Amino acid sequence: MCGIAGIVRWTEEPVLEHEIRSMCDLMIHRGPDDQGVYLSGGVGLGMRRLSIIGLESGNQPMCNEDRTVWVVFNGEIYNYAALREQLAQRGHVLRTTSDTECLVHLYEEHGAGLVDHLRGMFAFAIWDTKTRQLLLARDRLGIKPLYYTCSNEGVIFASEIKPILQCRGVAPALDWQAVGHLFAFLATPSSTSIVSGIKKLEPARVAVASADRPMRIERYWDVRFAPDETSSEAELVERLRALLHESVALHRVSDVPVGAFLSGGIDSSSVVATIAAQHPSPVKTFSIGFEESGFDELAYARDVAREFGTDHYDLVLRPDVIRIVEELTWYLDEPFGDTSAIPTYMVSKLAGEHVKVVLTGDGGDEVFAGYDRYLVEDRERGYESVPRAIRRMAAAAGSALPEGTRGKRFLQHVGLDGHRRYLDALTMFRADELRRLFRPDAFEQLSRHDAGTAAERELRPGHHWLDAIQHFDLNNYLPDDILTKVDRMTMAHSVEARPPLLDHRLVEFAATVPARFRLRDGTTKYLFKQAMRAVVPDRIIDRQKQGFAVPLAKWLRGDLATFARDILLSDRAAQRGLFNLRQVERLLRLNHHGRDLDLQLWTMLSLELWCRRFLDQRVAAPRRAHSPAVGNIAIAAGLS
Numbered sequence: 001m002c003g004i005a006g007i008v009r010w011t012e013e014p015v016l017e018h019e020i021r022s023m024c025d026l027m028i029h030r031g032p033d034d035q036g037v038y039l040s041g042g043v044g045l046g047m048r049r050l051s052i053i054g055l056e057s058g059n060q061p062m063c064n065e066d067r068t069v070w071v072v073f074n075g076e077i078y079n080y081a082a083l084r085e086q087l088a089q090r091g092h093v094l095r096t097t098s099d100t101e102c103l104v105h106l107y108e109e110h111g112a113g114l115v116d117h118l119r120g121m122f123a124f125a126i127w128d129t130k131t132r133q134l135l136l137a138r139d140r141l142g143i144k145p146l147y148y149t150c151s152n153e154g155v156i157f158a159s160e161i162k163p164i165l166q167c168r169g170v171a172p173a174l175d176w177q178a179v180g181h182l183f184a185f186l187a188t189p190s191s192t193s194i195v196s197g198i199k200k201l202e203p204a205r206v207a208v209a210s211a212d213r214p215m216r217i218e219r220y221w222d223v224r225f226a227p228d229e230t231s232s233e234a235e236l237v238e239r240l241r242a243l244l245h246e247s248v249a250l251h252r253v254s255d256v257p258v259g260a261f262l263s264g265g266i267d268s269s270s271v272v273a274t275i276a277a278q279h280p281s282p283v284k285t286f287s288i289g290f291e292e293s294g295f296d297e298l299a300y301a302r303d304v305a306r307e308f309g310t311d312h313y314d315l316v317l318r319p320d321v322i323r324i325v326e327e328l329t330w331y332l333d334e335p336f337g338d339t340s341a342i343p344t345y346m347v348s349k350l351a352g353e354h355v356k357v358v359l360t361g362d363g364g365d366e367v368f369a370g371y372d373r374y375l376v377e378d379r380e381r382g383y384e385s386v387p388r389a390i391r392r393m394a395a396a397a398g399s400a401l402p403e404g405t406r407g408k409r410f411l412q413h414v415g416l417d418g419h420r421r422y423l424d425a426l427t428m429f430r431a432d433e434l435r436r437l438f439r440p441d442a443f444e445q446l447s448r449h450d451a452g453t454a455a456e457r458e459l460r461p462g463h464h465w466l467d468a469i470q471h472f473d474l475n476n477y478l479p480d481d482i483l484t485k486v487d488r489m490t491m492a493h494s495v496e497a498r499p500p501l502l503d504h505r506l507v508e509f510a511a512t513v514p515a516r517f518r519l520r521d522g523t524t525k526y527l528f529k530q531a532m533r534a535v536v537p538d539r540i541i542d543r544q545k546q547g548f549a550v551p552l553a554k555w556l557r558g559d560l561a562t563f564a565r566d567i568l569l570s571d572r573a574a575q576r577g578l579f580n581l582r583q584v585e586r587l588l589r590l591n592h593h594g595r596d597l598d599l600q601l602w603t604m605l606s607l608e609l610w611c612r613r614f615l616d617q618r619v620a621a622p623r624r625a626h627s628p629a630v631g632n633i634a635i636a637a638g639l640s
Contacts, residue, residue: 002030002048002049002074003030003031003159004047004072004073004074004125004157004158005023005027005045005072005158005163006020006043006045006134006156006157007020007023007043007044007154007167008154008209009043010042011154014041014042015041015042016039016044020037020045020046021035022163023164023166024163026619027163028048029492030048030159031047033050034051035049036049036060037061038072038127040127045061047060047061047072047073047074050356051256052076052254052255052356062096062098062101064104064105064108065093067129068130069127069129071100071104071107071124071127073100073123073124074123074124074146075122075124075139075143076099076121076496076498077120077122079118079119080098080120081253083102083117084102087106103126104126107128112220113220115137115206116220119250119504119505121141121498121502122138122144123137123144123145123159124137134208134209136157136201136206137207138204140203140221140507141203141204141478142202142203142204143479143487143499144487145160146158146201147159147198147200147201148164148198148199148200153169156170160333161195162333164195172195172614173195173196173615174194174195174615175192175193175195177192177449177451178192178194178334180449183337183437183446183451183603184427184429184452184455185428185477186336186338186428187334187336187337187338187480187484188334188335190475190479193334194334194335195614201217202217204219204220204221205217205220206218223507223511224508224511225471225511227464227512227513228512228514229514236517236527240528241535243503243505244270244500244501244531247500247501247505248359249278251359251498251500256355256356257354259284259285259286259358259359260283260286260359260360261285261359261361261497262304262310262312263300263301264287264297264301264540265297265300266370266525266528266529269536269540270361270364270528270536271361272285272304273307273535276308276309277535282309282311284310284312285305285311285312285313286312286314287302287305287314288315288346288347289315289317290316290317291316291318292554298316302314304536313351313354314350315346317342317343321342321555321560322559324346326609329606329609329610330613331489331492332488333488334610335607335609336484336606337606338481338599339599345492345493348493348495348497351495356496357497358496358497359498359499360486360497361501362483362501362502363482363499363501363507364528366470366474366477366478366482367470367474367501367506368510368527369466369515369519369525375524378466378519380414383421384417391414395411395414395416397411398411398415399411403436418465419468419469422459423455423456423459427451428603431447436580437580439577442578455476458475466518466519467515474507486499550598552598553596556588556597556598557594561588564601565588567608568581568584568605568608569585569588572616579604584604588601
């Protein structure tokens with residue numbers, strides 16, 4: 001696991017060592033164990049390494065036998081042992097025991113097609129000195145991040161925005177499409193970042209850049225929902241169990257101890273139960289809880305820990321997040337409205353005191369249809385039996401009601417059709433609400449980019465309506481929100497998070513499960529629950545889903561109230577000219593009087609705090625306890 005960075009200048013103006021090292025220094029949390037740099041004329045590649053596999057021989061950048069292909073790599077390739085054997089049989093000389101080295105030799109064999117042979121999570125860059133071509137790649141589900149900016153002069157890339165922001169010629173300015181997406185869906189979109197001109201390589205993409213033609217981006221994989229109507233429920237259950245067992249075994253491969261996050265829900269409990277069945281000694285598990293009983297799941301996590309004899313650690317999170325707000329802003333890298341980033345940060349800190357690697361239950365809801373909103377959509381599809389003209393009249397009546405009137409949003413919601421209705425349920429601020437929240441000049445910028453319309457284009461028909469919305473969530477909500485949160489918060493504490501439920505072969509299998517076995521008689525995740533009945537106690541499987549919610553609305557009525565007002569109603573915020581402070585004051589007041597507006601207020605706080613940290617001052621790394629290693633440097637054709 002690493003943080004990677006690079007600069008490629010088509011003019012061949014030399015990239016200086018300090019340019020790459022300064023980029024890597026901003027990501028020392030991603031790799032406190034080692035660092036390395038490759039320099040050759042107009043090319044510089046760098047990495048910060050968290051040593052997990054091949055502890056003594058996995059230093060990067062890494063090259064092929066004749067030093068014509070170089071790679072910097074972030075992630076884990078779980079089938080690397082089989083790949084190494086195949087490459088050796090084809091005459092390649094492998095000098096290390098790491099998974100990274102497979103990439104340069106696979107590139108020699110398959111070019112950009114090497115990604116088809118990988119099973120794992122990854123973001124990497126390959127520089128081909130012969131063709132003077134840069135290849136960027138990102139894993140199928142978007143587990144590991146990769147940002148880039150490109151122009152006629154060249155390409156700059158990194159695992160985070162921060163290293164790119166401090167490069168010369170990069171002027172930070174808000175990307176209004178990303179701002180609109182943030183206030184609709186709590187996170188910036190898969191393809192763009194909060195900074196104008198800095199993009200994300202989307203999941204399951206490879207990008208090829210060279211001096212003589214624009215960057216070419218291609219999608220190499222997509223989950224295809226195609227129901228298997230020939231297999232029985234029992235046969236599907238057995239295949240699911242086998243694939244999960246295999247995936248967990250692969251994700252446990254490591255040269256350092258491996259732990260697991262444990263919420264007490266079915267996903268993380270299934271992963272922990274599978275580890276316990278495979279591993280004789282107790283696995284270390286980690287949980288977070290709250291003083292507020294309606295949000296606390298520690299009792300369930302402790303129950304599972306006792307059931308499977310884990311070495312369990314947990315802590316109770318209290319409303320003193322002010323002290324970590326600056327850290328959250330720095331490590332999240334972009335504004336982020338999902339408040340569950342707070343407990344994820346703290347449970348990662350707890351895990352980082354004991355292990356370098358944790359397995360997680362992330363992805364189970366998207367892959368196996370576990371969200372309650374799928375049940376809501378199933379029920380609300382009945383609204384479409386009402387003539388459209390009547391529903392449109394109801395929506396118009398709702399729009400005419402004063403803001404805050406009970407039933408206003410419901411009437412507007414039922415007037416929508418199909419996919420637009422599903423997206424509306426996910427949307428935090430609608431257009432009329434954004435108009436009130438933002439100043440006129442800012443809203444004019446936002447109104448040029450309708451996040452809902454853009455999202456609706458990605459909701460394509462499937463064999464069943466559930467296929468379409470699961471496909472959307474797998475390609476949007478999962479990488480933009482869930483995986484972003486987990487990557488940033490675990491890496492903040494130099495912990496590698498691995499999600500076995502997102503092994504692409506398991507995902508491909510889940511997409512063949514007929515919809516009636518995913519959502520059945522009001523039961524979400526039906527087939528997965530049936531498969532786990534021989535693995536996890538029924539009391540865990542059948543308990544009501546709680547989710548990783550945070551009592552932030554209550555905290556914002558107490559200890560955090562003054563902090564929120566001081567930030568959002570400050571002279572600094574007023575001078576920025578984004579928010580209508582009267583509307584901000586109103587939202588704060590409504591939350592204070594009992595209307596839970598935590599997501600709205602936290603998103604506003606996140607944007608303002610991000611602007612203060614990244615727009616208002618020079619990007620510089622905060623002080624950390626880590627001491628950067630001297631690391632290795634490769635210059636041109638040889639080691640210095």
